[in-house]
Amino acid sequence: MNWSGVAFLGTRYLARHRRTTLLLVIAFTLVWLLPTSIALVVGKVEEQLRSRAADTPLLLGHPGSPLELVFNGLYFTKPGLATLPLKEATAAAEDGLAQSIPIYARFSAGGHRIVGTNLDYFRFRGLEIAEGRSLVRLGECVVGAKVAEANRLSPGDFIVSSPETLFDLAGVYPLKMKVSGILEPTGSPDDRAIFVDLKTAWIIEGLGHGHDEADELDDDQRLESSEEDEAVSLNASVMEYNEVTPETMDRFHFHGDLEDYPVTAAIVVPNDAKSRALVKGRYASDSSVQLVSPERAMDELFATVFSVQRFVIWLLGAIGAATIAIGALVFLLSHRLRQDEFRHLRQLGADLATIRALVAFEAAFVVLASLALSAVGLLAIEALAPMVIRALIA
Amino acid sequence: MIDLQDVRFSYPSDSFQLRIARLSVKAGETVAFIGPSGCGKTTLLNLISGILVADEGRVEVVDSDVGALNPSERQAFRIENIGLVPQNFELLEYLTIRENILVPFKISSRLRLSPESAERCEALAESSGISSHLDKFPSQLSQGERQRAALCRGLIASPALLLADEPTGNLDPENQEKIVELLLREAARIDSTVLMITHERELLPHFSRVVDVLRLRQGGGE
Numbered sequence A: 001m002n003w004s005g006v007a008f009l010g011t012r013y014l015a016r017h018r019r020t021t022l023l024l025v026i027a028f029t030l031v032w033l034l035p036t037s038i039a040l041v042v043g044k045v046e047e048q049l050r051s052r053a054a055d056t057p058l059l060l061g062h063p064g065s066p067l068e069l070v071f072n073g074l075y076f077t078k079p080g081l082a083t084l085p086l087k088e089a090t091a092a093a094e095d096g097l098a099q100s101i102p103i104y105a106r107f108s109a110g111g112h113r114i115v116g117t118n119l120d121y122f123r124f125r126g127l128e129i130a131e132g133r134s135l136v137r138l139g140e141c142v143v144g145a146k147v148a149e150a151n152r153l154s155p156g157d158f159i160v161s162s163p164e165t166l167f168d169l170a171g172v173y174p175l176k177m178k179v180s181g182i183l184e185p186t187g188s189p190d191d192r193a194i195f196v197d198l199k200t201a202w203i204i205e206g207l208g209h210g211h212d213e214a215d216e217l218d219d220d221q222r223l224e225s226s227e228e229d230e231a232v233s234l235n236a237s238v239m240e241y242n243e244v245t246p247e248t249m250d251r252f253h254f255h256g257d258l259e260d261y262p263v264t265a266a267i268v269v270p271n272d273a274k275s276r277a278l279v280k281g282r283y284a285s286d287s288s289v290q291l292v293s294p295e296r297a298m299d300e301l302f303a304t305v306f307s308v309q310r311f312v313i314w315l316l317g318a319i320g321a322a323t324i325a326i327g328a329l330v331f332l333l334s335h336r337l338r339q340d341e342f343r344h345l346r347q348l349g350a351d352l353a354t355i356r357a358l359v360a361f362e363a364a365f366v367v368l369a370s371l372a373l374s375a376v377g378l379l380a381i382e383a384l385a386p387m388v389i390r391a392l393i394a
Numbered sequence B: 001m002i003d004l005q006d007v008r009f010s011y012p013s014d015s016f017q018l019r020i021a022r023l024s025v026k027a028g029e030t031v032a033f034i035g036p037s038g039c040g041k042t043t044l045l046n047l048i049s050g051i052l053v054a055d056e057g058r059v060e061v062v063d064s065d066v067g068a069l070n071p072s073e074r075q076a077f078r079i080e081n082i083g084l085v086p087q088n089f090e091l092l093e094y095l096t097i098r099e100n101i102l103v104p105f106k107i108s109s110r111l112r113l114s115p116e117s118a119e120r121c122e123a124l125a126e127s128s129g130i131s132s133h134l135d136k137f138p139s140q141l142s143q144g145e146r147q148r149a150a151l152c153r154g155l156i157a158s159p160a161l162l163l164a165d166e167p168t169g170n171l172d173p174e175n176q177e178k179i180v181e182l183l184l185r186e187a188a189r190i191d192s193t194v195l196m197i198t199h200e201r202e203l204l205p206h207f208s209r210v211v212d213v214l215r216l217r218q219g220g221g222e
Helices: A003-016 A018-054 A066-075 A086-091 A119-125 A145-151 A198-205 A273-284 A294-337 A339-348 A352-393 B041-049 B071-081 B097-101 B115-128 B143-155 B173-189 B201-206 B213-219
Strands: A058-061 A098-109 A112-117 A129-132 A140-143 A158-160 A176-183 A193-197 A208-210 A252-254 A265-270 A290-292 B002-010 B017-025 B030-034 B056-061 B082-085 B161-165 B193-197 B209-212
Touching (some): A018 A066, A066 A294, A098 A198, A098 A273, A198 A208, A265 A273, A273 A290, A294 A339, B002 B041, B017 B041, B017 B213, B041 B056, B041 B193, B071 B082, B082 B143, B115 B173, B173 B193
Parallel strands (some): A112 A193, A140 A176, B030 B209, B082 B161
Antiparallel strands (some): A058 A290, B002 B056
């Protein structure tokens, strides 16, 4: 048999009917690609979510959705999560059974989440400073590797929080934060976060603020106050500082008890298995907070995801089988329409094996091209998976 | 070159039966087969080319007993010895005219495509007046041009025997004349024997011999 001739004739036929060929290749590509890409993305999502969940023993938060708490505490999403007072978060560590690391992940800067926490968080996650130094002063931040890369930040640069009260002129101004350090990349959500001290997060929220001393202000900037009232009220013309500098640092202050200030979650790290059981027992009957195991929350999430995935893949399998059947029908009809062509090739001297090889070549080309295209698609999806996962989690 | 003796052939689902007591064609002859539709002209050509196999009798072509060959030997025999020119051109619509002319080299390993084959393709196209259409597709050519291309394909492998089944059937009188002249001229150039079916009596003077297939069936006279 003349194999090169068969390949030549097959290629020329497919090229001449490139629209039909392209449609068949696309249809077959989708048949292979859709179920495999779903399995790939779900696998990647599971891998990433589970690894972070496995590294986080317990999470404390306001009663509500355990999943939302896990997403806020581990991936810094769901900023609208209900808060709990700091004293509730720190209470988990009061009897020495566990360590409690508060997290306040509500605000953002340039599309990246600002995470208010303390230095224990860096030790707990094993985060290393690649450039600069850790958090020391109020108004400083340490940025994840991806944040630094995306914004071309170096230690000493500034990053401004996104405005929270855009249309309220008397509201809280965005805070200009100085980058004190950049973290080593970890391949986790920490790479895309901006870490600040809890107090800095509260300043962003407007719970703490800085302005000139009332004694140094003009009279018209002070509001009338009754003689019995010791408090001094200032009017809106008093400029609040939007940056913590050595000169303004002393002027920043917080009203009220910091223990009542909000956090969105607290990572609770029991000392051992027994401590874990005791801590869980203590919070089991407390309806004012919820204590969740991120691993268990993920188990529940993926039980649902997998049952949906099984159904979707079954559905795609059925659609795929129908597509393959239609593709086969197209081949058969095309084969039928080409009977005269094949008969004439036989008359010219082509043997039956050559005709069969020609048909097989064309079918194999479509199948192999679709498989190759699927492989390329899978590689692209794998490369884009982190972005897809971030979008899914957000 | 061709010798048929006591040949009988019938189609399985048809009452038609072809009986030929004797037919001989010498090498280099140009023979026109005439006769009414359905008399068996195409069947006769198919028996000679080995596309069909006689039920009885002997069909000897180019020193081969065609009926004694197995199917793959018949394919090989055909590609090596016979050039076919069908009535409906039978050009592959997805190949250019050049590729169509060279198609015998693509469907069998018995013919080897060489630089000489490509040169011969150019020469045939030149003498057929379709050299400017070599890179076009059949759908871009007129009927006459397509028939010329089919003729070039039949001659490309320099066959010992050229079988043409009403190659002028779809053409106007002017083109019929041109095609037959071209066919006979190019066949003569490679010493090819020509058997051609035709209904056009005006074309018969071009041939060295005319065989009435109906009369051949009835009693053996040509």
